[in-house]
Amino acid sequence: MADAAVLTAFLEASVRLGVPLALAALGETLSERSGVINIGLEGSIIAGALGGALGALATGSAGVGVVAGAAAGLAVALVFALFVVLLNTDQIITGTAVTLAGLGFTAVVYQSRFGTTGTALTLPTLDPWPVPLLADLPGVGTALFAQAPTTYLAYLLAPLLWWLLFRTEWGLEIRAAGEDPDAAAAAGVRVRTLRVVTCLAAGALAGVAGAHLALAHTGTFSEGMSAGKGFIAIAVVVLGRWNPLLVLMAALFFGAASALQFALQTLGFDVGYQLFLAFPYVLTLLALAGWVGRARAPAALALPWPRDGA
Amino acid sequence: MALDDARLDAWAGEVHAVLGENGAGKTTLLSALAGLVHPDQGTLRIDGREVRLTTPRRAWHEGIGMVHQHFALVDAMTVLDNLALGRRRGGGFRLDRPGLAREARELGLRVGLDVPLDAPVGSLGVGERQRVEILKVLLRDPSVLVLDEPTAVLAPAEVDGLLELIRRLALEGRAVLLVAHKLDEVLAVAHRVTVLRRGRTVLEAPREEVDEGILARAMVGAEPEPLARRPGPPSDRPPVVRLRGVRVGQRLRGVDLEVRAGEIVGIAGVEGNGQRELARVLAGRRDPHEGSVHGPDDPAFIPQDRRREGLVEGFSLTENLALGLHDDPTWRRGPWLRWSALRARTADVMDTFGIRAQGPRARASSLSGGNQQRLVVARELQGRPRLIVAENPTRGLDVAGAAFVHRTLLDRVAGDDPAAVVLLSTDLDEVLALADRVLVVVRGRLHPVPPERQTREGVGALMLSGGGVGP
Numbered sequence: 001m002a003d004a005a006v007l008t009a010f011l012e013a014s015v016r017l018g019v020p021l022a023l024a025a026l027g028e029t030l031s032e033r034s035g036v037i038n039i040g041l042e043g044s045i046i047a048g049a050l051g052g053a054l055g056a057l058a059t060g061s062a063g064v065g066v067v068a069g070a071a072a073g074l075a076v077a078l079v080f081a082l083f084v085v086l087l088n089t090d091q092i093i094t095g096t097a098v099t100l101a102g103l104g105f106t107a108v109v110y111q112s113r114f115g116t117t118g119t120a121l122t123l124p125t126l127d128p129w130p131v132p133l134l135a136d137l138p139g140v141g142t143a144l145f146a147q148a149p150t151t152y153l154a155y156l157l158a159p160l161l162w163w164l165l166f167r168t169e170w171g172l173e174i175r176a177a178g179e180d181p182d183a184a185a186a187a188g189v190r191v192r193t194l195r196v197v198t199c200l201a202a203g204a205l206a207g208v209a210g211a212h213l214a215l216a217h218t219g220t221f222s223e224g225m226s227a228g229k230g231f232i233a234i235a236v237v238v239l240g241r242w243n244p245l246l247v248l249m250a251a252l253f254f255g256a257a258s259a260l261q262f263a264l265q266t267l268g269f270d271v272g273y274q275l276f277l278a279f280p281y282v283l284t285l286l287a288l289a290g291w292v293g294r295a296r297a298p299a300a301l302a303l304p305w306p307r308d309g310a
Numbered sequence: 311m312a313l314d315d316a317r318l319d320a321w322a323g324e325v326h327a328v329l330g331e332n333g334a335g336k337t338t339l340l341s342a343l344a345g346l347v348h349p350d351q352g353t354l355r356i357d358g359r360e361v362r363l364t365t366p367r368r369a370w371h372e373g374i375g376m377v378h379q380h381f382a383l384v385d386a387m388t389v390l391d392n393l394a395l396g397r398r399r400g401g402g403f404r405l406d407r408p409g410l411a412r413e414a415r416e417l418g419l420r421v422g423l424d425v426p427l428d429a430p431v432g433s434l435g436v437g438e439r440q441r442v443e444i445l446k447v448l449l450r451d452p453s454v455l456v457l458d459e460p461t462a463v464l465a466p467a468e469v470d471g472l473l474e475l476i477r478r479l480a481l482e483g484r485a486v487l488l489v490a491h492k493l494d495e496v497l498a499v500a501h502r503v504t505v506l507r508r509g510r511t512v513l514e515a516p517r518e519e520v521d522e523g524i525l526a527r528a529m530v531g532a533e534p535e536p537l538a539r540r541p542g543p544p545s546d547r548p549p550v551v552r553l554r555g556v557r558v559g560q561r562l563r564g565v566d567l568e569v570r571a572g573e574i575v576g577i578a579g580v581e582g583n584g585q586r587e588l589a590r591v592l593a594g595r596r597d598p599h600e601g602s603v604h605g606p607d608d609p610a611f612i613p614q615d616r617r618r619e620g621l622v623e624g625f626s627l628t629e630n631l632a633l634g635l636h637d638d639p640t641w642r643r644g645p646w647l648r649w650s651a652l653r654a655r656t657a658d659v660m661d662t663f664g665i666r667a668q669g670p671r672a673r674a675s676s677l678s679g680g681n682q683q684r685l686v687v688a689r690e691l692q693g694r695p696r697l698i699v700a701e702n703p704t705r706g707l708d709v710a711g712a713a714f715v716h717r718t719l720l721d722r723v724a725g726d727d728p729a730a731v732v733l734l735s736t737d738l739d740e741v742l743a744l745a746d747r748v749l750v751v752v753r754g755r756l757h758p759v760p761p762e763r764q765t766r767e768g769v770g771a772l773m774l775s776g777g778g779v780g781p
Contacts, residue, residue, distance in 0.1 A: 169394065170402045172387075176395050179386045186346070186382035187396035187446070188367040299386060 073207015
């Protein structure tokens with residue numbers, strides 16, 4: 001009985017920890033498929049967390065907070081997209097700058113609004129919303145289907161994005177822009193427009209991921225609370241081989257790896273907790289070496305285009 | 311300044327050929343039609359209406375379809391997806407693959423273009439890619455069809471088919487603009503001819519009023535000397551390279567070949583029969599799965615795809631030449647390269663090889679196709695290699711450029727210390743004109759051609775039949 005409880009708690013934590021990664025990684029999948037690697041994802045997540053916190057605080061509604069978080073994430077991505085797509089700057093460097101700027105800027109806003117010593121912020125939270133029928137499934141029901149509503153967004157987005165990428169003309173154009181932008185442009189595809197749009201979508205989703213962190217997990221905001229999730233999301237995209245369905249799986253797998261530390265501690269394994277903290281990353285390395293090996297990134301990923309400026 | 315006062319008129323129902331030396335501005339002029347480059351001056355009218363083609367999309371909308379010289383296809387996608395790309399038949403959403411496949415098959419049948427719809431483009435040979443590219447353009451039913459050097463990559467039988475197709479497309483009421491480098495092809499198919507020289511239109515005339523001599527003079531300003539066929543006494547020197555029982559995957563099987571100093575061995579074949587692999591084994595660029603290769607350490611290799619394999623496009627001319635020389639102590643002082651000396655040398659090489667560029671510091675990507683090829687040839691032939699492997703070395707070159715490459719190869723097998731040359735080419739005329747011995751490669755096997763069958767018809771038949779007289 002105790003074991004069953006531990007298992008349920010483990011599954012619940014896996015989903016809870018995996019969802020923000022899934023949201024951010026699904027957006028990143030879209031932008032990488034169009035040829036843009038957004039290292040600034042972390043900046044969008046932290047902006048989304050602060051935007052979500054401020055929005056929820058101002059209106060008293062966690063739902064408004066999520067929308068505000070999406071807007072904040074999108075605003076950060078807009079800066080990134082302007083530089084990378086329109087000014088053709090280096091994607092890695094620009095993304096790094098955007099992440100650092102996002103972390104710094106949110107800290108400044110937070111401190112000026114709430115002071116440096118302030119007591120912990122308490123926010124309206126995104127309450128779990130059990131899906132009728134599904135939440136009653138034995139075993140996995142509560143873990144998968146009694147979660148914050150943002151969770152279901154991730155569930156729905158994965159098949160939706162898969163359909164968009166592989167079954168629609170837009171998806172074909174996005175993938176062509178990521179494989180060979182010259183050929184795509186010659187066929188009449190608006191490569192830059194597409195790339196800006198996918199970057200903005202990725203930013204908005206990363207913003208929702210950030211809002212989820214602030215509003216569904218903790219009900220508070222703290223500086224640097226994104227804690228590298230933007231970078232992990234980029235690894236998740238690779239792990240999911242740029243396929244939205246696999247990316248969702250990979251994000252949940254990563255969530256499970258993170259949740260495992262809690263489960264093992266609960267079960268009384270007395271090993272340094274730092275070791276557990278490292279566990280997901282070790283798993284990622286192993287998975288990258290074994291499973292991704294033959295998967296191929298979009299050929300034009302991270303390359304400036306057009307090559308000769310203009 | 312690729313174009314200066316160029317003029318071009320195309321009429322519906324006519325094939326209009328555009329001729330010119332490499333670097334004369336043909337591709338630039340046609341790219342302006344495709345919306346890829348934007349003229350600083352001048353006007354473009356379609357049916358009398360002035361238009362500005364700022365993007366490829368606009369060009370499509372105006373009914374201009376371009377078949378690019380370096381194909382604009384996405385390698386990682388299937389043929390069908392490439393055909394669907396950018397058309398938005400379903401308004402962005404519905405990707406109607408079965409419907410498009412049906413349409414493509416019908417059109418393919420009507421115009422005689424057979425392409426494997428489900429194969430990834432990256433797995434296709436050059437000739438097949440070109441058929442895909444043409445079909446892609448035709449599916450949009452353009453009123454102006456632009457083909458940039460479409461015959462450069464094809465085998466003779468394929469060329470005839472393409473020229474026939476071009477005629478038919480014009481008869482359907484399209485204006486067809488054709489850039490070609492072979493005068494006989496142009497004369498066979500064109501209704502009207504425009505010649506560009508150094509970015510200017512120097513001649514425009516109906517087909518009836520011109521002949522090869524007039525065109526050649528207009529292009530280069532003087533008539534090039536015809537290539538004299540070299541008598542080929544059997545060489546008694548020791549072999550420079552020797553292949554025994556070489557196999558590469560399924561693409562090359564049981565290949566034995568010896569090439570001696572002082573001879574040019576020509577290897578003819580339809581694209582995609584194993585030439586690519588054979589060239590790379592000979593040039594020491596890859597190891598065979600089976601069999602032995604004995605050859606010099608550092609053979610010269612002139613690859614077919616100069617942009618991908620021959621040059622570093624982002625490097626200057628000097629840097630590209632230095633890549634072949636960086637081990638040579640002459641050009642080093644301690645760990646440093648002697649750049650100023652290398653630049654001076656590059657200027658010499660530009661002179662010797664007739665490379666038209668802004669200077670030794672110009673980027674290789676700024677050169678026209680023919681000038682890039684001269685640069686590759688110049689780099690590979692510096693330092694007197696004992697073995698020269700040339701893979702379609704005159705692909706996409708004009709008369710003068712091709713003659714230059716041919717002369718250079720012939721020079722290297724003459725004299726007291728000659729090199730051995732292997733010429734792999736889909737251009738049968740080239741092989742017959744240059745080679746001492748001819749072999750055909752069919753489905754990965756080499757078949758020697760007996761001297762009495764070394765004619766266009768004889769070799770052509772062997773290429774297609776599967777080498778009936780082989781061992």
